[in-house]
Amino acid sequence: MTQPSSGSAESAVSSARQLSSLLGRMQIVDLSHTLEEDMPIYPTHSRYYHTLWDSFATGSRALLYQLVINEHCGTHIDATAHFMPEDHPEHLYMADTPLARCAGRALTLDLSYFQDTDLVTTEIIRQWEQAHYAIEPGDIVNFRFGWDRYWQPRSVSRAYSKSWPGLSGEAAEYLVSKQIKAVGCDVLAIDSSYAENSPAHYALLGNGINIIENLTRLDEIVGESYMIAFPLKIKQGSGSPIRAVAFK
Numbered sequence: 001m002t003q004p005s006s007g008s009a010e011s012a013v014s015s016a017r018q019l020s021s022l023l024g025r026m027q028i029v030d031l032s033h034t035l036e037e038d039m040p041i042y043p044t045h046s047r048y049y050h051t052l053w054d055s056f057a058t059g060s061r062a063l064l065y066q067l068v069i070n071e072h073c074g075t076h077i078d079a080t081a082h083f084m085p086e087d088h089p090e091h092l093y094m095a096d097t098p099l100a101r102c103a104g105r106a107l108t109l110d111l112s113y114f115q116d117t118d119l120v121t122t123e124i125i126r127q128w129e130q131a132h133y134a135i136e137p138g139d140i141v142n143f144r145f146g147w148d149r150y151w152q153p154r155s156v157s158r159a160y161s162k163s164w165p166g167l168s169g170e171a172a173e174y175l176v177s178k179q180i181k182a183v184g185c186d187v188l189a190i191d192s193s194y195a196e197n198s199p200a201h202y203a204l205l206g207n208g209i210n211i212i213e214n215l216t217r218l219d220e221i222v223g224e225s226y227m228i229a230f231p232l233k234i235k236q237g238s239g240s241p242i243r244a245v246a247f248k
């Protein structure tokens with residue numbers, strides 16, 4: 001019979017207390033948009049519905065709604081299965097994606113001066129690294145284009161889903177060489193609306209790097225933060241809505 005050593009139990013408690021105390025002193029930044037029926041959606045994707053299932057008014061003891069939601073609706077993460085077929089070595093569905101890939105140090109680049117026709121190049125990333133932080137293996141790298149300022153109900157404005165900037169294929173390859181775990185952005189897709197054949201999606205997902213799209217409030221975490229973007233555990237999922245948060 002084996003008993004756990006008191007030493008390891010004590011250090012486990014100690015780590016939990018340390019983490020609790022550390023996180024308690026940090027600010028939580030909510031990086032997710034609110035899910036609502038009239039929100040921007042990718043032009044070819046199905047829409048989001050929040051439909052009353054039962055309520056007090058209909059004699060129910062409880063209020064509940066049914067969600068009809070595309071996996072790539074609102075703030076969400078792409079599984080590699082989104083673009084990689086089952087025989088690709090990096091293919092993983094959402095439920096099988098290790099959670100460690102969805103949390104880590106985040107470096108957020110402020111490119112809010114970008115126009116919709118602009119593309120992130122390797123040169124832009126290298127210059128940012130020299131001025132701020134070097135990208136390290138296991139980092140999450142976010143690009144702030146400031147596009148969340150256009151996030152409005154479709155009935156008010158469709159500017160958000162009309163056009164947007166993005167990451168070039170060669171810059172995506174550079175991030176692959178840096179062995180990062182995920183890339184985030186505050187636009188509808190990491191590839192610009194003008195990109196052909198989704199070069200950044202293929203470079204990133206093809207190398208086991210998940211993509212996080214439709215983030216907001218990245219202006220509050222420019223530079224270094226700690227980010228968590230856990231997906232729902234969807235069997236054979238190609239992606240999932242997330243509640244993305246950063247601690248700073």
Ligand SMILES: [Zn+2]
Nearest residue numbers: 072078213239
């Ligand atoms: Zn997606």
